[in-house]
Amino acid sequence: MSLNLTPDEKVDIKALLGATSYNFDDEEHAHITITPEICETCPHHMCMYACPVNCFTLVDGVMTFQYEDCVECGTCDIVCTPGSVEWTHPRGGFGVKYKEG
Amino acid sequence: MDEFDAIVVGAGMGGNAAAYRLAEKGASVLLVDRGKPIGSKNLSGGVIWGHELDKLLGSDWYKEAPVERPVTRKGVNMLTEDSEFSIGFERESWRSPPYKGWIVLRAKTDPWFASKVEEAGGMVVEGVNVESLAWEDGQVVGVEQAGETIRSNAVIIADGANSRLSIDMGLREDTGDQIPPHAGALGIKQIIDLGEDRINERFNIDNGAGVAHEYVCGWTEGEVMAGGFLYTNKDTISLGIVIKIDSLWNQEKVSHRIMEEFRTHPSIAKYIEGGKLAEYGAHLIPEGGLDYVPRRYGPGWCMVGDAAGFCFSNGMVIQGMNYAVGSGVRAAETVLEAKQAGDFSAKKMSSYKRALQNSYIWKDFERFSDMEEVVWNPRFHKTYPQLVEGIFTEMFTQDETPKEKTRDVVKEQMKRLGISPFTIGKDAFTAGKNL
Numbered sequence: 001m002s003l004n005l006t007p008d009e010k011v012d013i014k015a016l017l018g019a020t021s022y023n024f025d026d027e028e029h030a031h032i033t034i035t036p037e038i039c040e041t042c043p044h045h046m047c048m049y050a051c052p053v054n055c056f057t058l059v060d061g062v063m064t065f066q067y068e069d070c071v072e073c074g075t076c077d078i079v080c081t082p083g084s085v086e087w088t089h090p091r092g093g094f095g096v097k098y099k100e101g
Numbered sequence: 102m103d104e105f106d107a108i109v110v111g112a113g114m115g116g117n118a119a120a121y122r123l124a125e126k127g128a129s130v131l132l133v134d135r136g137k138p139i140g141s142k143n144l145s146g147g148v149i150w151g152h153e154l155d156k157l158l159g160s161d162w163y164k165e166a167p168v169e170r171p172v173t174r175k176g177v178n179m180l181t182e183d184s185e186f187s188i189g190f191e192r193e194s195w196r197s198p199p200y201k202g203w204i205v206l207r208a209k210t211d212p213w214f215a216s217k218v219e220e221a222g223g224m225v226v227e228g229v230n231v232e233s234l235a236w237e238d239g240q241v242v243g244v245e246q247a248g249e250t251i252r253s254n255a256v257i258i259a260d261g262a263n264s265r266l267s268i269d270m271g272l273r274e275d276t277g278d279q280i281p282p283h284a285g286a287l288g289i290k291q292i293i294d295l296g297e298d299r300i301n302e303r304f305n306i307d308n309g310a311g312v313a314h315e316y317v318c319g320w321t322e323g324e325v326m327a328g329g330f331l332y333t334n335k336d337t338i339s340l341g342i343v344i345k346i347d348s349l350w351n352q353e354k355v356s357h358r359i360m361e362e363f364r365t366h367p368s369i370a371k372y373i374e375g376g377k378l379a380e381y382g383a384h385l386i387p388e389g390g391l392d393y394v395p396r397r398y399g400p401g402w403c404m405v406g407d408a409a410g411f412c413f414s415n416g417m418v419i420q421g422m423n424y425a426v427g428s429g430v431r432a433a434e435t436v437l438e439a440k441q442a443g444d445f446s447a448k449k450m451s452s453y454k455r456a457l458q459n460s461y462i463w464k465d466f467e468r469f470s471d472m473e474e475v476v477w478n479p480r481f482h483k484t485y486p487q488l489v490e491g492i493f494t495e496m497f498t499q500d501e502t503p504k505e506k507t508r509d510v511v512k513e514q515m516k517r518l519g520i521s522p523f524t525i526g527k528d529a530f531t532a533g534k535n536l
Contacts, residue, residue: 075356
């Protein structure tokens with residue numbers, strides 16, 4: 001562990017993502033959906049560890065996915081073994097909008 | 102009569118290169134990308150090595166393109182919790198053409214590249230997401246978009262690491278539509294705004310020079326394996342990590358925390374102090390090798406770049422863009438030949454595979470699995486950084502005891518870490534053979 005980051009210091013992903021641009025689509029067009037009932041039986045919840053932007057969180061033991069912050073990397077689709085994650089790209093022109101890349 | 106000779110899906114390095122070569126040779130081409138503007142979905146570490154772009158666009162391309170800096174100094178660094186062991190290489194001739202590598206930011210270079218496609222006569226459409234191909238009698242005849250078919254004689258699939266067209270075609274069926282975890286690395290990247298003067302001062306360079314550092318992240322706990330990178334742009338720093346996805350398994354370690362540990366590591370913090378975060382992003386790196394997809398061509402189609410898994414790292418450099426351009430150009434040339442022959446059958450399109458096999462690209466990837474063995478060897482990520490740290494710390498420690506011979510220091514440290522001379526010899530041999 002790096003000396004400059006204490007073990008219990010949380011990474012404030014929301015603050016970091018403030019620097020990234022998006023064109024948000026409405027919720028009915030969310031490009032990724034999950035089935036929380038499948039997540040309940042998932043033994044590892046790797047999505048929570050692998051997602052680089054904290055889109056997956058457990059709220060009262062129920063898995064939730066927050067599509068707005070997603071940077072469309074595709075990692076959850078790889079690690080989610082039980083098939084809970086339904087992954088597509090956002091509609092054309094929506095989603096993350098890198099200015100640097 | 103088909104609308105286009107070819108439709109290219111995806112305006113990254115591979116798709117742009119393919120579309121440019123097609124347009125330049127007089128073929129009618131439609132380049133379509135889901136990003137709006139073009140380039141807004143594109144992210145990479147940041148160095149394009151090699152000379153595929155010189156060959157395609159002419160060796161002066163960088164004068165016109167929005168590039169950042171040429172790589173004039175290369176550093177390979179091993180980090181432990183609070184130590185750094187570095188090997189640096191700098192060459193004066195790298196400051197002038199032919200450049201070895203250019204540091205680039207894709208949201209800037211790729212729209213420029215697409216504008217070159219337009220200049221050459223291609224049609225470029227942004228903000229359109231294509232997720233399925235159009236088929237007729239077992240032949241690809243274009244793409245399906247919003248219930249309509251846009252027809253073409255050939256489709257070049259360049260839709261990147263999360264290629265939806267590969268899935269649509271059933272090329273990833275065996276893995277349940279997914280990239281197998283062992284074939285994927287996750288890249289997380291921050292752009293840090295420092296200003297040109299501070300960059301030049303801190304890295305001891307001028308505007309005509311640039312630095313590319315790769316790091317072994319030896320401080321990571323458990324089995325997690327990650328590499329880091331730092332590249333100097335004109336007035337920002339590209340800082341990021343590459344995590345082997347399957348090494349995260351059962352480690353209870355969060356990916357973005359590893360990025361934060363890297364950013365705040367004393368060896369990195371000193372460079373970026375006072376900088377302001379300009380962008381945070383992430384991208385998959387398909388390090389899959391030749392087995393990544395079962396086929397890269399078929400009746401009326403070819404697959405290039407990240408979609409085809411043409412990406413890998415040998416520990417010194419991470420390469421993807423140059424392979425993308427190289428495969429894009431070869432796919433375009435196959436389509437041009439097919440157009441001339443009026444034959445877009447799988448047999449005709451197979452000359453794409455032959456062109457790749459006859460090039461350095463295929464040969465590089467044939468060595469891929471050997472290379473993987475070295476690059477993702479846990480000892481290179483954990484044990485050796487600690488060994489180096491231990492040896493140097495002992496050697497430079499002055500206490501009241503008599504100085505030990507270096508040989509004994511090394512022996513002692515090897516014993517501490519439980520590693521035998523035989524294992525080191527074997528790793529050194531494997532590394533020497535494969536790198």
